[in-house]
Amino acid sequence: MRIGLLGTGPWARMVHAPALAAHDALELAGVWGRRPEAAKELAEQHGTRPYDDVDALLADVDAVAVALPPDVQSGLAVRAARAGRHLLLDKPLATTVTQGREVARAVRGAGVASVVFFTTRFQPEPEAWIAEQADRGGWFTARALWLGAVFTGDSPFADSPWRRTKGALWDVGPHALSVLLPVLGDVRRVATAVAGPGDTVQLVLDHERGASSTVTLSLTAPPAAAGVEVELRGEAGRALLPDAAEGAVAAFGRAADALRGAALGGGPHPCDAAFALRVTEILAEAEALLAGASQRA
CATH class of the missing domain: 3.30.360.10 (Dihydrodipicolinate Reductase; domain 2)
Structure with a gap:
């Protein structure tokens, strides 16, 4: 499976890129970031190609891993799913229910596999x-x-x-x-x-x-x-x-295994986009209660 990495921040550098580059059953095919110079640097560190155009990366891969803020992740996840690419996402899926539903709907409509990296669930x-x-x-x-x-x-x-x-x-x-x-x-x-x-x-x-x-x-x-x-x-x-016993890099490798298994017909993973949407809905309910209490104070 050829996988591209979207994102170049600390989490991408510390976890995503090392785990994907070392994975036996995946090829880290490229890196895209909102800062091209950071994408170039991270790609060179792991022997892969930097991309200036996210659509060009999507055209060259089977799947994407996303290490970006949730409001950015949600839009790119919809875009990647509609292009037929499997999704290895981070938590939270999104920070609004509307964004989360758009991701889950795109995954379901495209029939692609999705796994969301809740770290503890992969340890x-x-x-x-x-x-x-x-x-x-x-x-x-x-x-x-x-x-x-x-x-x-x-x-x-x-x-x-x-x-x-x-x-x-x-x-x-x-x-x-x-x-x-x-x-x-x-x-x-x-x-x-x-x-x-x-x-x-x-x-x-x-x-x-x-x-x-x-x-x-x-x-x-x-x-x-x-x-x-x-x-x-x-x-x-x-x-x-x-x-x-192990840290986030090993756990992310297992999340990549889970995505590959789901993409090869193993059925939905328990930590898929639908589960992550439900988590988003609960958090949004809690946020609304907090906002209401703040307004009454």
């Missing part, structure tokens, strides 16, 4: 744990903490405009939902959404299988307080999400 230890807890069932409640220090520590993403605008809800919220939804079921409603210090958000979610969950999200946690915890409590007692 073996967490993914096995998620499957085990979903099969076990009987969960009464869950508590998820996804606390980052992007804006308080030394992060390459600290200057990301979309993260500064949309905050933790949209950056790490998708990760939390990608773990909770397969275990507890879809969210029937966002019962509560409360703003905390910085960009911190606290949610209470009502799930279709009868459980509730609380979610705390932040990119402004003190560095010493940053980390991820997911705890389930129910008939089986207590279960904690395990740490992953």
Whole structure:
């Protein structure tokens, strides 16, 4: 499978390009970016071709991986799907429901495969744990903490405009939902959404299988307080999400494997554009509650 990379920012340089260039079953056929000089530099680092024209890249590949802000990603994903190209996208799929629906509709209409890179879902230890807890069932409640220090520590993403605008809800919220939804079921409603210090958000979610969950999200946690915890409590007692043994590059390679499998007729992946759209809808509901509370304050 020939795959092109759209994007040249920190995430593309740190994760996408190394993973795709090293993949045994993929050929990294080219790089396009909004800054041609950055595309040229990244392409040269990985022995591939830079493209100035995104449509020229689309004409030369079977699939694209996208490492761009979500509002840019959504439009290019629609364009690529309509050109018949399989999609390896990043989270969030989009930051509006309308954009997300356009991507899911284009994927469905073109009959292309899609995988959205929710990192935890492609790390073996967490993914096995998620499957085990979903099969076990009987969960009464869950508590998820996804606390980052992007804006308080030394992060390459600290200057990301979309993260500064949309905050933790949209950056790490998708990760939390990608773990909770397969275990507890879809969210029937966002019962509560409360703003905390910085960009911190606290949610209470009502799930279709009868459980509730609380979610705390932040990119402004003190560095010493940053980390991820997911705890389930129910008939089986207590279960904690395990740490992953490998990082994002290895996980992205598995996401590429998943895309290739889906493209070769393996059926839709659980983390496809339709799932990512549902995550977008939940986040948009939470955002609307936060906006309403802000207006009343």
